[in-house]
Amino acid sequence: MNGEKKNKKEKRFEFPTAFTVLFIILILAAILTYIVPAGFYSKLQYDSEQDIFLIENHQGEISTLPATQKTLNSLNIRMSINKFTDGSIKKPIAIPDTYQRIQQSPQGPLAVIMSPIEGIMDTVDIMVFVLILGGIIGLVNKTGTFDAGIAALSKRTKGKEFLLVVFVVALIALGGTTFGLAEETIALYPILMPVFIASGYDAIVCIAAIYMGSSIGSMYSTVNPFSVVIASNAAGISFNEGLTFRIISLILATIITLLYIYRYAKKVKRDPKNSLIYEDMGKIEERFLKDYDPENVAPFNWRRILILVIFLGAFPFMIWGVSKGGWWFPEMATLFLAVAIIIILLSGLSEKEAINTFINGAADLVGVALIIGIARAINIVMDNGMISDTLLYYASSIIRNMNGGIFAAVQMILFSFLGFFIPSSSGLATLSMPIMAPLADTVGVSRDIVVTAYNWGQGWMAFITPTGLILATLEMVDVTYNKWIKFILPLMGIIGVFSIVMLVIQTLL
Structure with a gap:
């Protein structure tokens, strides 16, 4: 009898390793590429050598436009041409009001298996x-x-x-x-x-x-x-x-x-x-x-x-x-x-x-290094599935015409959600800001509130995002993910409430 109790105790549930957690999330990300509609915002990028704008549409076609303020205004991109010419903005940015549904690009078993290799590379x-x-x-x-x-x-x-x-x-x-x-x-x-x-x-x-x-x-x-x-x-x-x-x-x-x-x-x-x-x-x-x-x-x-x-x-x-x-x-x-x-x-x-x-x-x-590569595989699957722009489109649709304080709070929550799928801070900024920032004008709040909501939302989610650094960190010190979650969730709740309160206060200043 005592032997049976001992065996049951030895067989108690053990939380899976960081590798298993990442592979589960990788499979879930692949499933999302079947469920979430694929979509694409046309992208604008500045070519400094030719001093022109390159525009990529949803069909992958590249066109050119003069690199002038007039061009930006015509595309409803409310920023100075100097931001492009002085190198402040190097990555392609999303052009407002250009979202198009495109052919679904589901990521099947082969893509899932290959993605860790691509992530490591x-x-x-x-x-x-x-x-x-x-x-x-x-x-x-x-x-x-x-x-x-x-x-x-x-x-x-x-x-x-x-x-x-x-x-x-x-x-x-x-x-x-x-x-x-x-x-x-x-x-x-x-x-x-x-x-x-x-x-x-x-x-x-x-x-x-x-x-x-x-x-x-x-x-x-x-x-x-x-x-x-x-x-x-x-x-x-x-x-x-x-x-x-x-x-x-x-x-x-x-x-x-x-x-x-x-x-x-x-x-x-x-x-x-x-x-x-x-x-x-x-x-x-x-x-x-x-x-x-x-x-x-x-x-x-x-x-x-x-x-x-x-x-x-x-x-x-x-x-x-x-x-x-x-x-x-x-x-x-x-x-x-x-x-x-x-x-x-x-x-x-x-x-x-x-x-x-x-x-x-x-x-x-070696284990820590491999986790970094596998975490990148999740982003590769979602990028290849062409669902990031769709999530941004849905997010921007939710917050149109909201009250200023509610607008700021909901933006932070939405950026937390987007930050899980687009963990790169610069990538999320260049993709989302041309779409999200003008919405501040429609509800009568300053655009810097959108910037703050983006920064706080993405940063808040980083406390637990498996696609970020936390799993590599935990692997390095032999702590399982569930123990970290148990420790951090109360603080995450406190910081989340504090941030939303501060955002609402910022809209009143």
């Missing part, structure tokens, strides 16, 4: 960055640098551990609001996870500090060129419109997030059994603190200090490159490869030991 630059990062983490761990650094930091933060959470959230939120710091934070988890665990917190606190810092910063973007600036340009306004209100909202949302994390972190620190992942903490600690013994830590000597300084020094350099130097993942991967070579030379390891350590470290993050 499409995100190979990000995957290379992640693998190189994994190799570096392996090297730094092998030298004992992280263990020595954790011990030194633990002594300094004794009794003030939550200050680390405040610092991480504030710093990452600042990066998110200014230049969209998001994918780059993947590098921080292997570094900060041991520190958080050694401080008495669980993995969820570390994820919340990094991921929510990035999410809140990106959601409440102030001058982020990849979201709010592009969206403002596509809406035909300056990004300075509504800036003060967005800054105030960012500060308040960050405080709300910190209070929520503090409440959970305090419970976990008081009693580890209060952790949502208590039963998994053993294997998580084994992974991140397997060689860490606070009573027997290698000295924090000049070699380890130098390795840590070089490793950590790469991050501000990377941030400068992304925000000012036009860098993207190939350049970031190159930077960290150079750092890996320097660390190998400083490590004191033999050539064979150093290379094997780097390879093993990269192997630890």
Whole structure:
């Protein structure tokens, strides 16, 4: 009898892995391409070499028009020609009132099976960055640098551990609001996870500090060129419109997030059994603190200090490159490869030991890299199914002629929905703003409210969107998606209500 009970306990339901979750969503996305009508908005793109506009219609035919303000006005695109000629708008934008139903393009079993391969090929630059990062983490761990650094930091933060959470959230939120710091934070988890665990917190606190810092910063973007600036340009306004209100909202949302994390972190620190992942903490600690013994830590000597300084020094350099130097993942991967070579030379390891350590470290993050590619497969299926424009058309139809406050609130909800299907912030901005922004004129509110609703709606959905970064993050730290959902949903509700209230207030100013 006891044996039967034991077997039943062992066979309790386990939430599927990130890979299974993504494949389920991939199949659902393919099913949508059979159900949602295919449609297409004509697209306009500026050709700087010929100084003309290229127009693509629903039949795929390309025509040309003079690149003048008169052309934009005739197409009902209410923005300055300068936004195109100065390079502010590089991507094709949707032309209002041009939506056409087109032949259905359902994505069958073959397309579904091929899409992960296409997704991996499409995100190979990000995957290379992640693998190189994994190799570096392996090297730094092998030298004992992280263990020595954790011990030194633990002594300094004794009794003030939550200050680390405040610092991480504030710093990452600042990066998110200014230049969209998001994918780059993947590098921080292997570094900060041991520190958080050694401080008495669980993995969820570390994820919340990094991921929510990035999410809140990106959601409440102030001058982020990849979201709010592009969206403002596509809406035909300056990004300075509504800036003060967005800054105030960012500060308040960050405080709300910190209070929520503090409440959970305090419970976990008081009693580890209060952790949502208590039963998994053993294997998580084994992974991140397997060689860490606070009573027997290698000295924090000049070699380890130098390795840590070089490793950590790469991050501000990377941030400068992304925000000012036009860098993207190939350049970031190159930077960290150079750092890996320097660390190998400083490590004191033999050539064979150093290379094997780097390879093993990269192997630890293969799963994370593959998840990034599979998540992209979902977007590929929906793009090939030609349903994104239809969803935008339906969304714009819903909010016509609404009251100003209701208009703003519903827009945020609709942008949350659209953000699931179009997770690219710049892609959603250039596609939707020429359609959505003019609707603000019809209900008597400022267009910057539409920009704010877009930014907040898409950012809010990013808390849980499987097609975003969250599954790759959870895979990196061995936490299942359902545990994250259980932690984040209350905060998501609070932030959602707060954002809608702030949007309604903005319409009254």
